[in-house]
Amino acid sequence: MTQTKTRQWRLARRPVGMAQEADFTLAEADLTAPREGEALVRTIYLSVDPYMRGRISEGPSYASPVPIGGVMVGGTVGQVLASRDPDIKDGDLVVGYWGWQDHAVVKARGLTKLDPKDAPISTAVGVLGMPGRTAYFGLLDVGLPRPGDTVFVSGAAGAVGATVGQIARITGCTAVGSAGGGAKIAYLKEIGFDGTLDYKAENDLRAALDRACPKGIDVYFDNVGGALTDAVLERINLGARVVICGQIAGYNERGKEQGPRNLWQLIVKRARIQGMLVSDFDHRADEANTRLRQWIREGRIKYRETVVDGLENAPKAFIGLFTGANIGKQLVRVGPDPTR
Ligand SMILES: NC(=O)c1ccc[n+]([C@@H]2O[C@H](COP(=O)([O-])OP(=O)(O)OC[C@H]3O[C@@H](n4cnc5c(N)ncnc54)[C@H](OP(=O)(O)O)[C@@H]3O)[C@@H](O)[C@H]2O)c1
Structure with missing residues (x-):
């Protein structure tokens, strides 16, 4: 050796x-x-x-x-x-x-x-590894998107988020994503997101969400948490599904974590909120891999x-x-x- x-x-x-x-x-x-x-x-x-x-x-x-x-x-x-x-x-x-x-x-x-x-x-x-599988199972199995739904993804220009938005479009949904900065917003448009929100450029997240998701939000795929999640929960539709995939806005917090302050909205909208962990789906990795590979070959998923x-x-x-x-x-x- x-x-x-x-x-x-x-x-x-x-x-x-x-x-x-x-x-x-x-x-x-x-x-x-x-x-x-x-x-x-x-x-x-x-x-x-x-x-x-x-x-x-x-x-x-x-x-x-x-x-x-x-x-x-x-x-x-x-x-x-x-x-x-x-x-x-x-x-x-x-x-x-x-x-x-x-x-x-x-x-x-x-x-x-x-x-x-x-x-x-x-x-x-x-895209064909852990982040791709997170997007695939998190959206399809936990978010349960239906054609015509509005899917809102936070952290949309990252490894998981960019894939979520594109799978949402393949499923017949309207994909709206948030990310920080002009280059990331341009990237979201390039890969086919229907709507975008630059959370770093907006003073009023609630008004920006109203503009980006005029029909409300049916599936919220959350990679970020924090203030954006508070604002999204006030805009979910009846029967919405909220997928808690990541909470990166809080990963470096020193103090006690702030919980979402408006879980009341889940009652009003009879919505479901569920955390997901990609390793729970390891036994179905081949399924995700086969479909993601196919979509990449067809040019329907870019990375x-x-x-x-x-x-x-x-x-x-x-x-x-x-x-x-x-x-x-x-x-x-x-x-x-x-x-x-
Ligand atoms: N549950 C699971 O099984 C599972 C598996 C994989 C990943 N995840 C989670 O999914 C999320 C995305 O993971 P990834 O691998 O795809 O990473 P990523 O999105 O490629 O990279 C992280 C991105 O997070 C955004 N970010 C960082 N700090 C932020 C803050 N304070 N507020 C808002 N956005 C912030 C940044 O984008 P901006 O420039 O847009 O801010 C950054 O580019 C993470 O929360 C991760 O922990 C969960």
């Missing part, structure tokens, strides 16, 4: 409020030679995602936190350098979950092989990636998710992509 070391980002301390680069340390570690059933992989793409803010905090969640000194977790796409598993060959391109490091020795059964002829390999952690180069920039890319630096899926290119 020629590769005997890896560089890895470890959690140095638990952030207070917005994460900072100093909350992470870049360290070098020795790699052990792969044993039977293991493979040595090199990282090509690392996915940084908002849920990682939860993993670096303590407190009750659906997954245990990264310990102080632990390697940061994360979805990864890479290439096998040495395999000791009959199903994985040297040179294979794979998707896995080995975190913020440039090499790793991992269990081969945690790897899924990728065929670059099928789709660009980076999409395995994007964008924001790529930052270099493992050393992983914390910066992660923090950028909370300042809105990304359009579409935020990736870190850690090593060369042999397919491009």
Whole structure:
């Protein structure tokens, strides 16, 4: 084995409020030679995602936190350098979950092989990966959209939100999305959103929602929470479905979380509000993958990636998710992509 070391980002301390680069340390570690059933992989793409803010905090969640000194977790796409598993060959391109490091020795059964002829390999952690599945199941299974509905998506220019809006249109709905800034609003128009709302440019969110959704809102796909959700709940229609997918506006809050202040509206409109977690749908991943792939081939779903180069920039890319630096899926290119 020629590769005997890896560089890895470890959690140095638990952030207070917005994460900072100093909350992470870049360290070098020795790699052990792969044993039977293991493979040595090199990282090509690392996915940084908002849920990682939860993993670096303590407190009750659906997954245990990264310990102080632990390697940061994360979805990864890479290439096998040495395999000791009959199903994985040297040179294979794979998707896995080995975190913020440039090499790793991992269990081969945690790897899924990728065929670059099928789709660009980076999409395995994007539109054809966890964020794509979140959009698919969150909208179709939890939001239950019907043709003619108005679907309002917050965080619409991100990895999940952009896909939600396009699936809503495929389902025969009117898709309206909110995002921060002119470039993101232009992107939403480019990928076919019927209506948009730039929440950073609006002083009066309620009036802006009335303009963007003149027929009210039948499905609210919430990636953000906060003041926008308060305003949306006052504009839902009878029998509306509210999908709580993410609450990114509150992920860096230091104080006690503010709940939605107008749940009364759920009574008035006999509406349903439901949280969703993508891993509950893992057993149906193939279904989402097949349909999303088909829609991409047909040009009905478009996707964008924001790529930052270099493992050393992983914390910066992660923090950028909370300042809105990304359009579409935020990736870190850690090593060369042999397919491009
Ligand atoms: N429940 C699940 O299973 C599941 C799975 C995946 C993701 N999620 C959630 O879905 C949401 C979107 O995830 P993603 O991976 O697609 O990320 P993303 O939308 O690609 O990136 C995050 C975006 O959030 C917006 N944002 C950041 N801080 C904000 C704030 N204070 N107020 C309003 N918007 C803010 C920014 O866009 P702007 O420039 O528009 O502000 C930023 O670009 C996140 O809340 C995430 O936690 C949930």
